[in-house]
Amino acid sequence: MNGPVLTAATLAITFSLAAPQSMQAAEGAQAASEILGRISASRIAVISDGDFVARTYGTAELAPQNAGYRDLLTIMSPAGDKIVTGSIPVSNSVTSAPEILALSEDGQTAFVTERLGERPEGGNRISDLPPGRRLFAVDLSDGAALRLSDTVEIEAFPEALSLSPDGESVAVVSNTPEASFVQIVAYRDGRFSRLARFDLADLGVTGSEPAPRGGVTATNVHWHPSGRFLAVNIDTQNRVAFFEVTGADDAPILRPWGNVVEVGADPFVGRFTPDGRHYLTANWGRNFTATSLEGRIPQTPSTISVIRLADPATSPQSARHDLLGGAETGLSSEGIAISPDGRLVATVNMRGTAFPPGSARFHRDASVTLLSFDPATGAISRLADYPFEGSLPEGGAFDRTGDHFLATVFQGHDGARPEAGSGLEVFRVAKGDRPALKRLGRVPLPHGVHHVDLAP
Template identity: 35%
Template sequence: MSTYARAGSLQGPPAAGLFQGRRIVVVSDADAVPSAPLQAQLGPREAGQEDTLTVIALPLAFDGTPPVIGTIAASNSVTPPPSVLAVDGAGEYAYVVETLGPRGPDAHLLTELEAGSTIRAYDIGDAAKPQLLYAYPAGHMPQAVSLHPGGGLLALACGDVFAILGPDPYPSLRLVPIGPNGFGDGAVLVPHAEDGAPTVPSYVEWHPGGELLAVCYPWRDEVRLYAAHRTPELWIEPVGPPIRTGRFPFLGWFTPDGRHFLTVDVLWGRDAADGEPSEGRLSVLRIDPDTGAGEKIGEAGVGRNPGGLAVSPDGRHVVTSNLRMSHLAWGDPRLDRQGSLSLLTFDPASGRLTAVDEELFDGLRPEGVAFDADGKFVVVTVFDHLDLVHRRGQLRFFEVSGEGGAPRLRPTYYSIEVMRGPHTIVVV
């Protein structure tokens, strides 16, 4: 079991208020380095470094009071979007999908790992002592997991999005029941394009109403909706035509009222390996949950190479984490030691999305991002730092400040160190 997590403060005055909620839950891929998804290189082997699930009890004060933190080993991978973790609303259970298998003694590259095919359930009711409950087959290389708003049913998007392990992606969408005695038998759908070819999903999320799923297909620049049926048994039904987005919608997020779905369009293509990311964009899709119809109604620019996305609980603020050039190899002269957060305002009535701020900060590959329960603070993961002596991951905290007009992101000068490689975070 890993025990590597501690709170710390950066130079500056502490923020007023509390980071509200029940739990912060984060997963770290300690085998990888920030450039691993781009160059397939695994990181150095170091004693005490292992893939980890970290649980932090909330509320959290910024005055130096030590938070309650617990950790447990949890195999995971940074190669998918920051969507390999789901947590129930009460903060009692966490679910982690394994995209690539554990690192063997002779593995130095992502391509030398086995395909992952497992989802694991953890009891996090006691934040200081998370426990593994059970595991279940989850398809080939699961990329994302989403828990039904009412609990009891998990949706998974599976397949080798970037052909890491070979030309056959083995894509699937899955529904997996979960109860007090473990996982149950679920439903499987292999998604196909109009020409009949299999198409690989990168992300799945339940609609807040619990009847529909939104699924991102980045190589086709589209989102598709599916109905989840429970009678006479579990099954998945495509609903409505594909909804066009910007280029390469890697992940998305429903607004709280369910009327809109936002996608992170990272603008990658077949030449993404050149390491020259563009300014990212968000697409705004208007969704009719009754008919399953949808259309793109707007977009907005964000920082360079966006990695994560979150919408505030009231649906009026949106934040993206942006890798910029911090995901490149250490020897690359283009490597940037800073990432950024983009803050946008959102009008739930019109669907208008407006960029208002971008805050830069030190840290490599900032990817997972989340609001607190009140929408007043934001937390972002930092995968690693340019520090050969002290290799660690970090959670950085920012305040959403409305002083002086338009909202801005203000650093709190507070951080929590976690196992190297944090990339997916959930706040409940």
């Protein structure tokens, strides 16, 4: 974790990790470079899990040791007519929500957390992986030579993180066997400092189920654009709780902001809209009582819920948030993204790609669902689904102009073409009266890609 894996200056060298050296690979690298050259971003950050393969969810067996996969953070930065790229080992886990990576607004720092820790020598099964306990900050100031800035220990099993709008605080949710926590870690001048920890039970989020933490599991945390509030998704209870953040940056205080809102089943992730007037949740719809992959993963479409937020000027005690409605998306959606103008929403849908090819529920194609959103009224409407080949797509993001959408692909299917393997599936956003996505192609990357974030 002390130095970069790559110090090359061109994107093609990164691609050599994902594809064999050949004329075809070189042509693919050039095509991918041209695709990335269209993206409006100063940095593109991608996180990859090297411990899991697609079948791990069904077999509990980790990737073969001899596969050579690694937990990696990869950064791609436009530099004239080239893309400067670099990678560094950073422990992470695909078992978390696709919210364990965030870039600072200036593109100089990446933050990553690990739900499960690094694979021990001889570890072959999920049960061999230790609890994750770390939050990392990575210095990106030299585009190719990435450097670990700092690490701080947090509560075990961190599930998601969010960076405050001013870039000086990282909020993280963790679910230990005893409690669910919101943690706020101050970050200045390349170093973590004070860590404030809040037990959700002490903030009124409790459960009475005969399960760990009374059945409370927090899977998402997100800062309001104002920096005043946090949203926390409790997916096992189909609820979202909101909190006001007060006090100094290095000694924050949390208190409930208005009512807890019931939403659709299994609100795995969520986002505030850019104007701060609404909060949207992507509801996966899993059955948490099931003991098998077939029983847990739903056969009905996932959904989105839209919450209209209370007026920030209202006192926290009297603030009232309202569930407006929602829309259906694709099967097994995980990631959600909102365009910079707040008028488009996209979910990344695994569909049946998590199942083995012999299963009746196996799908070779995943999909992106594109929806229109009215920032004034909160009305949301499904526009279309866009299929693409690959296993376990999770995270997604619009670029800074909203002209492109990027979806992660964890791995390709057995025997897949190199251009259908692990990487970023890139779409152009056709705007107008009825927006649509136009596929540009795939940027190949090392195995295990599961989230992406962009800096303006």
